Structure formats: C-alpha cells, structure tokens
Amino acid sequence: MKKIGATLAIASIAVSSISSISAYAADTATNGAYYTNTYRNLFVESGKTQAQVDEKINKMFNQYFYGNDDQRIYYPVGTDMGYIKDIGNNDVRTEAMSYGMMIAVQLDKKDEFDRIWKWARTYMYHPDGQFKGYFAWQCDTNGKILDNTPAPDGEEYFVMSLLFAANRWGNGSGIFNYKAEAQGIMDAMLHQADDGVGVNFFNSTNNQIVFCPIPDVATFTDPSYHLPAFYDLWALWADKDNDRWATIAKTSREFFKKTVHPTTGLSPEYANFDGSPKEVSWISGRGNYSYDAWRTIANSSVDYAWWGKDPWQQTFANNLQNFFYSQGLSSYVDKYTVSGTKVGVDHSVGVVAMNAVGSLAATNSHATEFVNELWNTYAPTGTWRYFNGSLYLLGLLECSGNFKIWKPQQVKPIPLAGDVNGDGKVNAIDLAVLKSHLLGNNVAINKDNANLNGDSAINAIDLALLKKKILG
Template sequence: MNAYKTGEYRNLFKEIGKTDEEINAKIREVVDTFFYDEEERIYHTAGDGMGYLTDTGNNDARTEGMSYGMMMCVQLDMKEEFDRIWKWSKTYMYMDEGDNEGYFAWSCQTDGTKNAYGPAPDGEEFYAMALFFASHRWGDGEGIFNYSEEAKSILRACIHKGENGRAGAPMWNRDNHQILFVPGSPHTDPSYHLPHFYELFAEWADEEDREFFAEAARVSREFLVKTCHPVTGLNPEYANFDGSPMDKVLPWGQFGDFFSDAYRTAANIGLDAEWFGTDAGQLAVPLRVMKFFGTDLEAARCAYKVDGTPLERTVLHPVGLLATIAQSALAIPYSEDPDSDFAVAAKWVEWFWNQPLRKGVRRYYDNCLYLFAILALSGNYRIY
C-alpha cells in the first residue's frame, strides 16, 4: 500500500468480484448524475466560462464543494469543468484584501455574492492539491490557470499569514503543525487532517515550506491515533490539539461527537494508506469503525459519542457515512480468508456498491463523499 512509490492502485470493487464492465458503468452513471443530470446534478455552468457546485441543502456554493469538485475533475480528466470551477472560485470567493487576503470565502450565494468573509481550511487544502495535480496532468497555463503557482500561493498564505506585518492568521498552528478549524482558532477538525496531501506539499510547495509540511504529515498521523477512540475508532467533529473531543459549546452548536464532519476521517485514513502506507497506528482505525457498526446498517442511523454511546440525534448524511466507511477499506489488506479482516471490509464495500446516490435536497454532502469513494475504491483516486 504505497502507490506513491509503486504507481499501483487497488481496485476493491474487483477484489469483491465486480467486473471491469460493471465498474466502468457504475463510474459513468455516478459522474453523469453528479455533473450533468438535470434533476440531480450538483454542478452547474455559469456565464463567462465559469461553473459552481451547489450545496443543495443550503442553496449556496462552498469552498468545500468547489475544491472537492476540482479534485474530482482532475481525477476524471475533466479539464473544462475544472477550469470553470476554478475561475468561479477566483472570481467570487477569493479575497484580495483584509485579514483574510489570500484565502477564499467559505460560502457564497450562487450568483457569487459572498455570504461570509471567513475561510474554511479544508477548502484551501483541496484547492492546492487539485491545482498541483492539474499542473502535472495538463500543464500550467497563463494567469489563474498557472496551476502550480496558484497552489503555491494558497499554501504560502496558509503558512505565513501574520508574519512580517502581513495581516491575518495562518491556517496551521506554526508551533504544533496542526491544521486549524479556522485561522486563529484554538482547536482543530480531525477530518481536515490530510497527511497524504502534506507529504506531497512537502515536495511541491515553496522550498522554504517543505520541511513544515513534512512535519505536518508526521504530526497529523500521530494526532489521528489520539483522536480516534481506541475501541470504537470514532472521532469527534472538532478536537483539541491533544486529540480529545472539544467540549466547548460554540454559538452554532456542540461538535465534540461523531457526526457529519467526522465521517470523513476514516476515508482520509484509507486514502493515506493507499497513497503512502505510513502507519503511526492510525491504519487500525477503519477496522475498529467497521466492527463498531457491525452488520446492522441501522446502527449507522444515529449519532454517537466517540466512546460509542448513542445519542438521540439522527444522522443527516447516512449515505455519506456508508461511503466513507467503505472507502476506509483501503487501509485493510486483501485476503481470501473468509474470517479475515478483509472479509469484514468487503461487506462494507459491497453494501456501498449496492447503495445508489442520494436524492433530494440533502444530497450534496452525501454525494460528494459518494463520488470520492467510487473513485478511491475503483483505483481512480490517484497522485498526479
């Protein structure tokens, strides 16, 4: 499990017995629905060569979804859509003045009007990684389509804001190398920790920042071991830097439980296993999560404390939860033994295979995670 060195990517759908024809048809169907179906699509074109992804539950465009869309497009070799999403992002979301100069406004109305002037660091992470991949897959262009320079500029801001008289705050804590929930915040979001991205930033960012990102990769893997419960594998949405669930209630709610944001962590661990295979102990997390939920999918219908205590709170994104647990199977080596850990993982991959895309107003987040899982489990979420 080190595709970075070998160039080989697992196809777990084939490992559970699906044919190439079935897999290719599944990918085409999902991509066509997500990007082009008039009733169910998330992606929309806009004037002057632009496009955006909409959060269907909130009727806005978010850096989360926009940067996700760019990563999907570069993986699928969809350059026109990639460039449209990036141009919309730079035109409407990018902030060129004030404390958040160099960052992107996390939410805009679909006409481009900013709903907020604060950034969300997961967007910047995915923007930068998608832009580096675009540079390597398609080559750099001019202006905002000089992908590699745009990626470096984003990371430069993320690390160096607040230095040498520059306004604002960085997106990483420069002392402990952990990504922040928002710039300047005293806590982190475990699902923002992407050590597999940081390994590549450590090669492609400005030379002066490469050592920082190499250390961030190491720190994030160790953090993930701490923040994921040793029995259940569950992690909180927001956490303190020591990995413990954040117990402070924020103005918009309590976020120390296993809920929507937290689902992404296991999927991230799976992709890190696929790309690099470096194990600080975090690669055991996906199997713990799978065993916690067991064979009863109804167990995935409510929220939990990280220790597994059920809460009187229904999940908002059950399809997204299934998708991320399935993607995390990348951390579990293949085996033909019916009593092996892989046999447990294979059940989740099969359940996910049989799960259609979500429909309705809440489909945005679930279907983003769904498409990523389709790419990852078919061997098509790759380093470029």
C-alpha cells in the first residue's frame, strides 16, 4: 500500500498543477469525451470566463444567421425553409448546408435546422439515377441544380447532424424522421452501386472516402473528407454495416499518418489512397496544402478529443502548430507545399480557426497561443465570408466545448477497461479501489470496467492487468 499511496500522492500533485492547455491534453491522452461526457473549453483554459465564451458564440451565431447583408450567410425562405449561401460564388452548396445543420443542432436551434434540411432535401436530393440517394453539391439560390455531382463531405455532415438531431430532439415524420434519413444516406454511401448503377462513396478495397462518386475521380480521396470521429459513432448507431464503419474509422486514422507530412504536419488537398499528394488535370495545386486541407487537423483533433484512441494525433497537432508558429503566429499564409514552401499570400481566418482546434490534441508550448489567436481574430465579413466564416464558427464551437456527441438515451456507454471507480480515467486511484474491493472492503466499483480480461470474474488477474496497464 505504501507504493500505491505514493503514486496517489504524485498523481494528486500532477492534477493540481495543471494550468495549461498542453498539460491538460497530455493528462487526458486515453480518455475521450465519448466515455467521460466532458468537453474541454480551450478558451476558459486560456483565461476567459464562461460568460465571455457564451457571449461570443451567441454573437457570432446571430451575426451569421441574422446579421445585416454584409454579415449573414443564412437566408430563410418562406415559412419553413432556408439556405446557407456562398456569397462570393452566389450559390448554395451541400458543404454549406451541412455545416449550417451541424451548427444549429449543436446550439439547439431546431427551427433553423429543419429549414435548412428541408431546403436541401427538396432541391438537392437525387431520388434516382446515377446519383440516387446522394445530393447535388451546387445549386442556385432558387433551388435549380447547377452541378448534379455529389461532394461527399456534405453527405457526411448531413448524416452526423441528422443523427445528433434524432438523439437531441427526437424523430418526427417524413423527412424529419432524422434517424431514418441519416440511415438512408449511410446506405447509399456503402451500397449505392450494388445494383450496378453509380459509385459508392467509400472505396471497397481501401475503405476510404472517395473524392467524388464518378468512375474517373473515385480513384483518389480528399484528406479533409476523412472523419473518423463520425464513423465510430455510425459504427455504434447505424442499423447495419456496423463493423464496416468501425473498419473505416480505423482506416482513416491510419490514413492521416500516411498523408500528413512528418515534419510540417501539412496535408494535401487531394491524395491518393496511399496518402501521397494527388494532382489533377482540371486545376493546379491540389497536391498542396490549401483550402480543403485546412480542415484535416480539426478532423483529427476532434477525433482525438472525442475518442482518444490514437496518441499519434498529438504528434500531428504538435508538428503542425510548431510549423505555423515558425512562420509567424499572426502572419503565416494559408497555402504551402506539404513540405512547407509558401505558395499563398493570405492569412485566412479559416486556417486560424482550424489550427486553434488542433489545440484539442496538441501538447506543445504554443497551444494556448493558437487558441488566443482565434479568440482575437475578427469574424470575416464581406464577399468571401462564407467559407472562412463557417470554419470560424465551427472552430469556436469546437474550442469551447460546444461541439458535442449527442447520444441516444438508450445507448449504454462503452466500458473503459480499468476505470474501476467510474470517473472516466484509468490511474492509480482505480488500482487502490480494486485492491480494496478484493480485500473484502465495501467499496463501489464499476464491474464492467473492473473485469479487464472479460472472463466475468473480478479477481487478482484483473488487478495484475490493471497494474500493467497503468505502468504502460
């Protein structure tokens, strides 16, 4: 017991001394929010008050949804529809609509959510043909389809926001049966081409999201379309294909390691399935770090925050933030080759936001500065406010603990092996509690978590396994 007591004392001192974002990230390396239901507020960790954070998020939602004509990106239509507009291109995109729905469900804005979803489902959805079950990625503001091909990141965010809506608000009827609509899109993602017409969203050999479900361009991927945090939830909540979704989640985590540069942390916009940068004939520079690629670090870091399954994601975040810090925290540009040569000139709000989200995983000494940089950055207005503004508001949600997993009430939490006392962590306290239980003392334990070897008995073998796990 002396050794356990000493370990407990050291653990207590370590916990009490945590005062920075990087220290917190290291301390929670194996405890994702899915298990703990705890979401970090990086702004509060960096010194802001909760009231300041709430005020900022409410202000930005109101600006982007109900601000003046130089600010807003959301436009109601009639009594029951609305759309998110790409102001600079004067169109409506599935990316925009799905982002709007995710923002709405996270902030409990059901009216806006339903309006956006009804517009998308009415005007963008393909009920049949080559793209049956998918959505046209680009429409005019009157609903006319401008390009009928799908952009898979839109469907991915549609599915996740619909599932969260089902869990947060309950299902309605018709297109407002959120769970059924999400399942229909998931079915199309994996089985759309089963009848010989069309292309599935996920390559069956590589288990990766394709750039676009057209034969010629379904042979490569977009790293920022990889969303393992979402796929693991689909593995739990989908009506079928659960093992496939779990495999896809694992594959995407491994893909990040292949496509991210080992020194700079930069990823290309387009990549081959082996992770190497992909250039295409119709536009140059897609093998560089640019607009889409800004989101890759956020996808990885949110996955780390939600699941905590891959410690490498901390290395990814550290490398990327160290690179950008070396370029000048307030002056780095938004386009580089993946090895770090400048090819852009702008310091865009969107990349500032996504780099701040990286602090959910980062353990470097600059993590707090990236969060403060987002806090101090003005929300974009004017012609090109849509994409930067959407990432800005999503970044605020992700950094403030407001980008959450909304679970079905009936789902039983996944056991966290070794978390004997049920506090969401595995440490020396659990070892002491389990030992006390085995000695016959009347202490409460989580039996599912205490049964480390899964043999239905809790005994000295579990104690030995727990000790081994704590010691690494």
